[in-house]
Amino acid sequence: MSEFFAMGGYAVYVWPSFLLALIVLVANVVAPMRQRRRVLTDIARKHRRARKQQR
Amino acid sequence: MSTLSLTSAFSLLLKRDLVLAYRRRAELVNPMLFFVLVTAMFPLGIGNDAKLITAVGPGVVWVAALLAALLSLDSMFRSDFDDGSLEQFMLSAHPVSILVLAKILAHWLVTGLPLFIIAPLLAVLLNIPASAIPTLMLTLILGTPVLSLIGSVGVALTVGLRRGGVILSLLVLPLYVPVLIFATDAVKTAIVGIPTTAQLSILSAMLVGSLVLAPMATAASLRISLS
Amino acid sequence: MIIRFFHQMGSPRYFYKVAGKLIPWFMTGFLITLVWGLYNGLFIAPPDYQQGESYRIMYIHVPAAWMSMFIYVVMAVSGLISLVWRIKMTEIIVISSATVGASFTFLALATGSLWGKPMWGTWWVWDARLTSELLLLFLYLGIIALHSAIEDKRVAARAVSILALVGVVNIPIIHYSVEWWNTLHQPASITKFDKPSMDMSMLIPLLTMAISFKLYYGAVVLMRARAEIIERERNSRWVQEMVEEEAK
Numbered sequence: 249m250s251e252f253f254a255m256g257g258y259a260v261y262v263w264p265s266f267l268l269a270l271i272v273l274v275a276n277v278v279a280p281m282r283q284r285r286r287v288l289t290d291i292a293r294k295h296r297r298a299r300k301q302q303r
Numbered sequence: 304m305s306t307l308s309l310t311s312a313f314s315l316l317l318k319r320d321l322v323l324a325y326r327r328r329a330e331l332v333n334p335m336l337f338f339v340l341v342t343a344m345f346p347l348g349i350g351n352d353a354k355l356i357t358a359v360g361p362g363v364v365w366v367a368a369l370l371a372a373l374l375s376l377d378s379m380f381r382s383d384f385d386d387g388s389l390e391q392f393m394l395s396a397h398p399v400s401i402l403v404l405a406k407i408l409a410h411w412l413v414t415g416l417p418l419f420i421i422a423p424l425l426a427v428l429l430n431i432p433a434s435a436i437p438t439l440m441l442t443l444i445l446g447t448p449v450l451s452l453i454g455s456v457g458v459a460l461t462v463g464l465r466r467g468g469v470i471l472s473l474l475v476l477p478l479y480v481p482v483l484i485f486a487t488d489a490v491k492t493a494i495v496g497i498p499t500t501a502q503l504s505i506l507s508a509m510l511v512g513s514l515v516l517a518p519m520a521t522a523a524s525l526r527i528s529l530s
Numbered sequence: 531m532i533i534r535f536f537h538q539m540g541s542p543r544y545f546y547k548v549a550g551k552l553i554p555w556f557m558t559g560f561l562i563t564l565v566w567g568l569y570n571g572l573f574i575a576p577p578d579y580q581q582g583e584s585y586r587i588m589y590i591h592v593p594a595a596w597m598s599m600f601i602y603v604v605m606a607v608s609g610l611i612s613l614v615w616r617i618k619m620t621e622i623i624v625i626s627s628a629t630v631g632a633s634f635t636f637l638a639l640a641t642g643s644l645w646g647k648p649m650w651g652t653w654w655v656w657d658a659r660l661t662s663e664l665l666l667l668f669l670y671l672g673i674i675a676l677h678s679a680i681e682d683k684r685v686a687a688r689a690v691s692i693l694a695l696v697g698v699v700n701i702p703i704i705h706y707s708v709e710w711w712n713t714l715h716q717p718a719s720i721t722k723f724d725k726p727s728m729d730m731s732m733l734i735p736l737l738t739m740a741i742s743f744k745l746y747y748g749a750v751v752l753m754r755a756r757a758e759i760i761e762r763e764r765n766s767r768w769v770q771e772m773v774e775e776e777a778k
Contacts, residue, residue, distance in 0.1 A: 252572075252573075256577060256582040256583035256584070257582070257583075258582065258583050258584035258648055261584055261587065261644045261645065261647060261648050262583065262584060262586055262587055262644075264644060265587045265590050265591070265640070265641040265644045265645070266590060268590075268637060268640050268641065268644075269590045269594070269637060269641070272633045272634070272636070272637045273746065275633070276629065276630050276633055276750050277749070277750060277753065279629070279754075280626075280750065280753040280754040280756070280757045281753065281757075283754075283757040283761070284753075284756060284757040284760065287757065287760050287761050287764060288760065288773060288776065290764075291760075291764055291769065291770070291773045292773050292776070295770070295773060295774065456692075456696055460676060460689050460692065460693060461676070461679075463680075464679050464680065465679075466679065467679075470672070470675050470676055470679055473668065473671060473672045473675055474672040474675075474676065474693065476668070477665045477668040477669050477672070477697075477700075477704070478696070478697075478700050478704075480665055480704055480707065480708075481700070481703050481704055481706075481707035484707040484708065484710065484711045485707060485710070488710070488711065505707075509703075516699070520692060520695075520696055523613070523692055524689065524692050527685060527688045527689050527692065528685075528689065530685055530688075
């Protein structure tokens with residue numbers, strides 16, 4: 249098992265590569281999710297304000 | 304109102320731009336001065352190693368040419384954009400790409416051609432052997448129009464923006480790289496004494512290609528920027 | 531039937547709905563192929579004769595590089611369609627692809643560096659592929675920068691479409707000129723790096739990873755497109771109604 253992690257001595261190059269890939273993949277999924285959430289809550293907030301003003 | 308033929312419109316626009324540039328001729332020297340100054344900085348920075356200076360010489364001249372071209376690009380459409388004449392050109396009955404070509408030609412005559420003329424001086428500054436100077440000048444006369452043509456697309460896309468200049472460099476420099484590579488390779492090959500037909504042919508191909516394609520792209524970009 | 535499908539997809543509202551249904555499928559496919567590809571690549575495939583275990587970076591680096599180019603082509607084609615036919619959805623696809631494309635390009639460069647250090651001894655080498663990839667990254671960054679600098683989203687999308695087209699014409703030129711520039715100085719030992727023949731046990735995980743990344747791109751571009759759609763269409767009735775629905 250530790251042999252696997254050592255990657256023949258190249259661990260310091262191999263694992264950061266995979267870690268970077270993980271970060272990039274996660275970031276590109278999270279970003280659009282947050283953008284969509286942000287716009288929806290923004291619109292909802294404006295709706296609430298408009299409704300309050302109507303009363 | 305009588306309508307102009309396309310050739311008359313072209314030469315009229317060309318003449319207008321040249322006259323306007325001539326009226327600000329003090330400013331015309333700037334790109335050329337920049338070119339010389341930047342080139343002169345390199346040996347000062349590198350040290351007085353003659354062989355090293357010759358080795359980097361072609362690269363230095365061409366990088367300086369790229370930077371000088373970048374600096375001067377803004378003036379291509381700036382004043383016309385500011386006073387509204389650019390919109391008038393877009394409304395013309397003539398194909399915008401031809402009018403754009405006239406503007407690019409004027410711009411090159413004013414900013415690119417001087418670089419070509421002053422090149423022998425720079426060759427001396429950078430220890431480039433006299434045998435390679437004709438090649439250097441050839442690369443400049445073939446390459447600087449390409450810089451103006453490709454640059455015009457970038458300027459057209461950024462002319463309406465506030466911080467256009469910074470983005471312009473980012474947009475245009477990657478596109479300049481092929482010109483840089485083949486031009487410097489031509490000069491380096493000439494210094495060694497080997498024939499440079501391959502590199503010069505490719506530069507010529509780039510010139511013809513951009514001559515055909517760039518005006519259309521620039522016209523489309525102007526239409527978008529002004530919309 | 532197919533033409534009707536494309537017509538309908540041109541409408542942001544319909545696209546939003548269909549994309550929402552497709553995304554889970556893409557994500558599932560991506561995860562399955564990712565796990566399978568990595569398992570095969572890391573555990574089953576043998577170490578390389580010359581490079582030992584460090585070659586395994588290839589399972590990230592090569593698919594990432596392929597994606598960086600694939601996405602740019604998708605962007606350019608979408609850009610062309612939006613310029614010629616003025617379709618909103620293709621404009622949105624252009625800008626939805628830019629960040630993912632730039633990310634993959636960056637990933638290719640970074641993993642290329644990490645692969646290069648043990649192989650060539652330095653973090654950066656001006657080899658033809660890395661240099662072309664670096665210029666590709668600049669092209670992507672230019673697109674992102676131009677888009678964020680223009681306030682009107684529709685004008686921004688069209689400007690960026692032109693830039694993408696100009697870029698795609700230049701990419702082969704840039705690649706060829708960098709190859710030329712590189713072969714002048716490159717010792718032969720480094721070009722042996724990419725031998726065209728690869729053992730099946732290595733090739734299959736590699737291709738699996740390539741498919742995996744493509745499915746990932748499918749999911750992400752649809753997600754980004756949906757976010758862009760509601761951003762642009764926020765004042766339209768269907769978006770307002772949708773928000774009302776969610777608020778209940």
